[in-house]
Amino acid sequence: MGTPRNRRVKQAGEAPEPSGSSRRDFIKTAATVGAGAIVAAPAVASGFDFDLESFFQKNFRELSEEELDALVKRLSRKYSKKYGKDVSVSAIGPMDGVLYGYGLDISRCTGCRRCVHACVEENNQSRDPEIQWIRVLEFERSEALRGIDLKDGNPYYEHKEVPDEGKFYIPIACQHCEDSPCSKVCPTGATWREPDGIVVIDYDWCIGCRYCMAACPYGARHFNWAEPNVPAEDINPDMHVIGNVPRKRGVVEKCTFCIQRTRKGRYPACHEICPVGARKFGNLLDPESEIRYVMKHKRTFVLKAELETKPKFFYFWGTEGRS
Amino acid sequence: MDTLRLFSQFIRGSIRVVAHGGAGYYIWLAVLGVVMAAGLFAYGNQALNGLITSNMRDQVSWGFYIGNFAFLVGVAAAAVVLVIPAYVYNWGPIRDVVLVGELLSVAAIVMCMLFVVVDLGRPEFVWHLMPGFGTPNFPHSLLTWDILVLNCYFLINWFIVTHILFMAFTGRDYNHRLVLPIIFLSIPFAIGIHTVTAFLFMGLEGRPYWHTALLAPRFLAGAFCSGPSLTLVVFLVLRRIGKLSITDAALLKIGELLAYAMAVNLFFVGTEVFTEFYGETAHTVHARFQWFGIDGQSTLATYSWLALAMNATALVIFVAPSLRNRMPLLAAACVLAFGGVFIEKGMGLILPGLTPDALGEVYAYGPSSTEVVVGLGIWAFGAFLFTLMTKVASAITSGSLRSESA
Numbered sequence: 001m002g003t004p005r006n007r008r009v010k011q012a013g014e015a016p017e018p019s020g021s022s023r024r025d026f027i028k029t030a031a032t033v034g035a036g037a038i039v040a041a042p043a044v045a046s047g048f049d050f051d052l053e054s055f056f057q058k059n060f061r062e063l064s065e066e067e068l069d070a071l072v073k074r075l076s077r078k079y080s081k082k083y084g085k086d087v088s089v090s091a092i093g094p095m096d097g098v099l100y101g102y103g104l105d106i107s108r109c110t111g112c113r114r115c116v117h118a119c120v121e122e123n124n125q126s127r128d129p130e131i132q133w134i135r136v137l138e139f140e141r142s143e144a145l146r147g148i149d150l151k152d153g154n155p156y157y158e159h160k161e162v163p164d165e166g167k168f169y170i171p172i173a174c175q176h177c178e179d180s181p182c183s184k185v186c187p188t189g190a191t192w193r194e195p196d197g198i199v200v201i202d203y204d205w206c207i208g209c210r211y212c213m214a215a216c217p218y219g220a221r222h223f224n225w226a227e228p229n230v231p232a233e234d235i236n237p238d239m240h241v242i243g244n245v246p247r248k249r250g251v252v253e254k255c256t257f258c259i260q261r262t263r264k265g266r267y268p269a270c271h272e273i274c275p276v277g278a279r280k281f282g283n284l285l286d287p288e289s290e291i292r293y294v295m296k297h298k299r300t301f302v303l304k305a306e307l308e309t310k311p312k313f314f315y316f317w318g319t320e321g322r323s
Numbered sequence: 324m325d326t327l328r329l330f331s332q333f334i335r336g337s338i339r340v341v342a343h344g345g346a347g348y349y350i351w352l353a354v355l356g357v358v359m360a361a362g363l364f365a366y367g368n369q370a371l372n373g374l375i376t377s378n379m380r381d382q383v384s385w386g387f388y389i390g391n392f393a394f395l396v397g398v399a400a401a402a403v404v405l406v407i408p409a410y411v412y413n414w415g416p417i418r419d420v421v422l423v424g425e426l427l428s429v430a431a432i433v434m435c436m437l438f439v440v441v442d443l444g445r446p447e448f449v450w451h452l453m454p455g456f457g458t459p460n461f462p463h464s465l466l467t468w469d470i471l472v473l474n475c476y477f478l479i480n481w482f483i484v485t486h487i488l489f490m491a492f493t494g495r496d497y498n499h500r501l502v503l504p505i506i507f508l509s510i511p512f513a514i515g516i517h518t519v520t521a522f523l524f525m526g527l528e529g530r531p532y533w534h535t536a537l538l539a540p541r542f543l544a545g546a547f548c549s550g551p552s553l554t555l556v557v558f559l560v561l562r563r564i565g566k567l568s569i570t571d572a573a574l575l576k577i578g579e580l581l582a583y584a585m586a587v588n589l590f591f592v593g594t595e596v597f598t599e600f601y602g603e604t605a606h607t608v609h610a611r612f613q614w615f616g617i618d619g620q621s622t623l624a625t626y627s628w629l630a631l632a633m634n635a636t637a638l639v640i641f642v643a644p645s646l647r648n649r650m651p652l653l654a655a656a657c658v659l660a661f662g663g664v665f666i667e668k669g670m671g672l673i674l675p676g677l678t679p680d681a682l683g684e685v686y687a688y689g690p691s692s693t694e695v696v697v698g699l700g701i702w703a704f705g706a707f708l709f710t711l712m713t714k715v716a717s718a719i720t721s722g723s724l725r726s727e728s729a
Contacts, residue, residue, distance in 0.1 A: 055447075059451070059458045061458075062458065129375065137682065149605060149683070150683045151608060152683065155684065172682060185460075185464050185526070186460055186464055187459065187460055187464045187470070188451040188452045188458060188459065188460060189460040190451070205451055205458075206444075206448075207443055207445050207446070207451055207452065208374075208444015208445045209443055209444070210384045210385060211464070211466055211523075213381065214385060214524075214527055214530065214677065215527050215530075216681060217529025217530075217681050218529075218681055218682070219382075219682040219684075222381050223374070223384060225373055225374050225375040225377075225379070225380065226372060226373040226374075226375035248445075249373045249444070249445075250373060250374070250443070250445040251444060252444075304529070307528050307529060308528075309528075309529075
């Protein structure tokens with residue numbers, strides 16, 4: 001694997017195409033075949049969107065097929081009107097026989113943070129105040145002599161070029177725990193683990209108590225302390241109800257493995273953008289998948305394994321001899 | 324029908340009583356009113372702009388509000404635990420004392436609930452956790468348990484005081500066979516609101532500072548210091564303004580109880596400190612932040628040492644009979660203990676749990692002016708509620724408020 005040692009990648013440069021993704025071009029537009037409850041919406045909403053309807057909306061998991069359909073249509077209409085573009089909100093469910101898993105190659109990550117920004121754009125995170133689902137920690141190699149300790153990590157590094165001399169990087173977002181402490185403590189059942197392993201949040205059901213944030217061992221959860229703000233031209237119109245629909249003030253949000261993409265067979269945005277191929281993603285139940293290859297051939301580990309939260313996000317040192 | 328008419332008389336009489344008082348009473352209410360108005364204004368600002376008006380952020384996602392909540396749960400329970408022996412053992416002529424303790428509990432629980440509500444990002448959706456309307460995550464979420472026990476505890480206390488006062492209003496003695504079992508019921512609930520609130524934090528495996536079996540006992544010990552301290556000071560004030568007759572002996576008894584409570588409380592602090600620092604691990608970083616500060620962030624450490632000094636001084640006074648038996652000194656010790664436990668079981672409990680955050684970042688949290696003013700508003704509201712209720716109670720027990728038929 002001929003990646004040169006100490007390859008430096010300009011932080012603000014153009015992202016090269018990630019290699020080896022044949023499924024990448026799978027679906028671009030919504031309202032296509034066999035995608036369950038995907039609904040495309042007309043650009044202009046005809047009706048007057050009364051908010052009492054959303055006030056008394058039920059928990060996502062209690063919605064019937066028809067109610068879900070109506071919700072998806074209503075949201076598509078609402079956001080198409082609000083942002084002046086064709087917004088399509090879907091509620092596409094999990095695929096049978098799929099359990100998502102993520103792998104991250106620490107030997108390759110250069111700390112360029114392209115994943116952070118691709119995630120922000122894909123998932124309609126607030127630009128002001130700024131919310132970022134991925135945090136990249138920078139570590140001194142010398143400090144790692146005594147073992148990697150997360151508290152040594154610096155998320156606020158600023159360099160002209162990365163990787164910085166003598167540093168290595170660990171990006172961290174939601175670890176999609178099998179025994180997720182966040183969903184256990186949520187008093188309203190507004191966050192839960194889906195059958196395909198994605199831990200999701202019903203943003204309309206969250207009351208903003210932030211108990212989940214206290215429970216999360218990975219700092220993965222972010223709160224909308226103020227009204228989130230995404231310029232209309234930057235809105236990603238391909239939305240999922242429990243994924244990247246615009247959030248409201250006072251609710252918690254976090255990584256969803258790009259549920260609006262991955263449930264349609266696409267890679268998460270962070271995976272697609274990574275210029276060095278440090279990110280691996282796939283179906284843990286499929287022996288032929290990318291992630292299973294990593295787990296078979298590399299020595300993987302999870303963060304804070306001693307907590308037994310059983311994350312589905314694995315880290316590994318992929319390339320022998322890299323420094 | 325008769326009861327209903329009497330009850331309406333009772334309500335109207337109570338309103339008449341709280342509407343009339345001396346100059347001191349009006350000034351006191353006016354001061355509280357100003358603070359409450361300021362708190363309401365500050366909360367309006369928070370409701371308008373979001374919790375960005377607080378200094379809480381993703382790293383430290385709970386702060387002043389939840390700290391006050393945790394502290395006040397202790398006050399609520401301990402005030403009642405103090406008066407239970409009075410009922411059960413008919414401890415002297417102290418029905419008034421019992422009532423005051425329970426009114427204090429009612430006011431404290433109301434403040435607890437307010438502190439939780441002002442901490443919510445979307446309080447208008449609080450019905451999402453009510454059975455029947457929402458989908459409470461019961462029994463998994465300890466927060467649903469906490470809401471349950473707090474509400475039960477509130478209803479129990481509210482029922483007892485209303486029943487006793489209403490019966491006195493109609494000129495009858497309260498129903499012992501009804502009240503005594505409920506009082507007994509309130510004991511496990513008083514312990515329960517502490518325990519469940521402590522479990523709220525202890526159950527988080529990702530926060531090593533809280534993930535200790537000693538937290539619930541520490542909650543209890545702290546509560547047995549703060550609750551009786553406040554009760555004693557309130558008794559002294561009420562006695563001074565002639566609303567309560569309580570003997571020095573009874574007050575000194577409370578002082579004696581406080582000696583035990585504070586000794587146990589400080590003992591628990593000591594065992595925690597020993598465990599953390601003698602066999603120091605990566606998890607000790609939180610205790611290190613609490614006692615010494617990290618990265619130059621040592622405001623909390625200053626407060627923690629201050630709290631320790633206050634509690635230790637209070638302990639000396641509580642323990643030595645020659646000091647404890649001087650009422651002004653005893654009162655001063657109570658104020659010290661109350662303040663010390665407020666720091667220790669309030670922000671001193673919350674902030675080290677969240678600092679450094681899950682990924683090791685140290686965010687120096689201190690409450691914003693919005694948080695402080697909202698908090699003061701809630702404290703003023705609690706005092707306001709307590710003042711009105713105590714005024715009615717004292718009018719009834721002194722016989723100046725009676726039903727026309729009695």
